[in-house]
Amino acid sequence: MRPEWAKFKPVNIKELPKEDWIAPGHRGCQGCGTVLPIKLALKVLGPNTIAVSSTGCMEIITSPFPFTSWRIPWIHVAFENAATVASGIEAALKALKRKGKISKKENINVVVFAGDGATYDIGLQFLSGALERGHRLIYFCLDNEAYMNTGVQRSGGTPIFAHTTTSPAGKVIHGKVGWKKNLDGIVIAHSIPYFATANPIFFADFMNKVKKASLVDGPSFFHVYSTCPTGWGAKSEDTVKLCKLATETRIFPLFEVIDGRYYILNRKIDKPKPVEEYLKIQRRFRHLKPEEIELFQNRINEEYERIVKLCEVFAPPKGE
């Protein structure tokens, strides 16, 4: 499919480095499901990586002055502009290489770790620009479905009916009004070389995807499922259970899109669990009535079937 992947070998878990490039001892909540993907991604990318964080939980918990959890170069600017700052870094690296200030063989990865607020809402314009210009960067949207850092406010990524502090569930209005924004569709429409959804609990799948992205010459985008026990009102020991359920109930299907054209389904869920199992262990959904759960279920089924169909119709050409 992509010429860069001609010599692609899957990640060998046994050969992964023992070092973590994000240090333990950060201030994440108990059961935080958002640090996990950063740790896994950096294991694949290695220390020759410049990370750009947008404002959010992952920035706050890893960098309370005078401490830092980052063992790789790291920069944080404002809330909205991580993609743009990364664009500047990547463009400058290119120029420095051209002028011989940095060795041309040096492979420096530029990655962005941004939350759903920074990606779905305030940073969408900047993300779109970076994707359209085609910078060689890997953008991780760590989607925990609300502004958790400021105290759980709704974002464009919050699912329908979810209770947040600015979409409170009352008698008349039942939590968030409207469906979760289809960010995947927006990003895929930019026809970027590589798009993937990822769930850190399927770590081999996730790390292989990161490796693929690091080889691609152009922008890659990851939509990463990230649990937030604090904001979702779930038990902290349920993080793994939630991650598994998200994919097994078809709420968060795993798929890749190459060049915005070829769809690959990574995990086919033939016998999905009912979404109720996923919803009932989170307090943000506790006010849901049976008919609302049914509405939710129908929407999830439709979305999943749409993606399966896309993967059938737009499968990559055989023999490649």
Place this chain on the structure above:
Amino acid sequence: MKDKRILVKGVEAIAFGALEGGCNCYFGYPITPQNEIPELMSVELPKRGGVFLQAESETSAINMVLGASAVGARVMTSSSSPGISLMSEGFSYLIALELPCVIVNVMRGGPGLGGIEASQGDYFQAVKAPGHGDGKFLVFAPYSCDEAYELTAKAFELADKYRNPVMILSDAILGQMKEPLTLKPLKIKRIKKDDWILNGAKDRPARVIKSLFLDSAELAERNRKLKKKYQMMEKEIRYEKIFEGNEDIIVVSFGSMARLCKEAVLNLREKGYPVGFFRPITLYPFPRFTLFKLAEASQRKKRFMVFELNCGQMVEDVASSICGRGDTYSVFYPPSILPFPEDIEKEIKKCLKYSNSPKV
């Protein structure tokens, strides 16, 4: 009926004030330390038939405010320092288009993302130039929950009266500390806007709201008109003073810092030290003339000590107000390091020591 007394945070007092002031639209975006305002508004406004909307960024929040104001709603937004910077384009347009609204800035430390500790570092931004161009806000700086409640409610009336944005300049301490608030009904006037708002143009010529004036004479005329409005705003000047005429030192401060200073000054006065206190409540227009009169009050040359939670901003306004009729001293605390009233007393005593006045 007795007024209801409740224990609230400073930012909640602002939200209650807004509801009392007749706010019917709120647009905002999450940022610490003001999240309680959107939280309270998201619960209260729909009950009263109002609108709460969370925007996708501060830029879009302020432009929603602009839109709602153009059709005549009583509208507000709130944010904290970095968010306010992002809104500043909208501020300039609101001023240029003469659209009334209330903006709350719960200041935190800067520059950049800074921290979430209290700061008064946005004084210049609020008072001198909220956006590009020549525009000004009417700026209130409350120092307690009761005052925040009253001033926010009043802000809606004044915004409509002058057709200009009004800013409530609070900070993280005032915003996050809990204090009893008396929820008393206030007399907030409703001002008719039928003669300028955008609504249907049936049977009358359509109205236009714009800020582009390519004809230079027209633009100059526009700016003169705005300037005249700012001069009219001087009627709204408010301040608090503890002064009898023969004090040697006058402590000047606003907002949360004024609270600490007031305690220090009252303690010192009890012990007989010649110390006065002055607190501007409107930061723009600044109570220049009153300060000048204080400096002129007696033959003895006075010292104005300006205490601020920044690296010295209001001190410039104080110095220019007194026109050399006294000395100005800047005592500043950069964000996040708060003094105790005893520290302030020490500073004042140090200043007194070098004064020519007889010691007490």
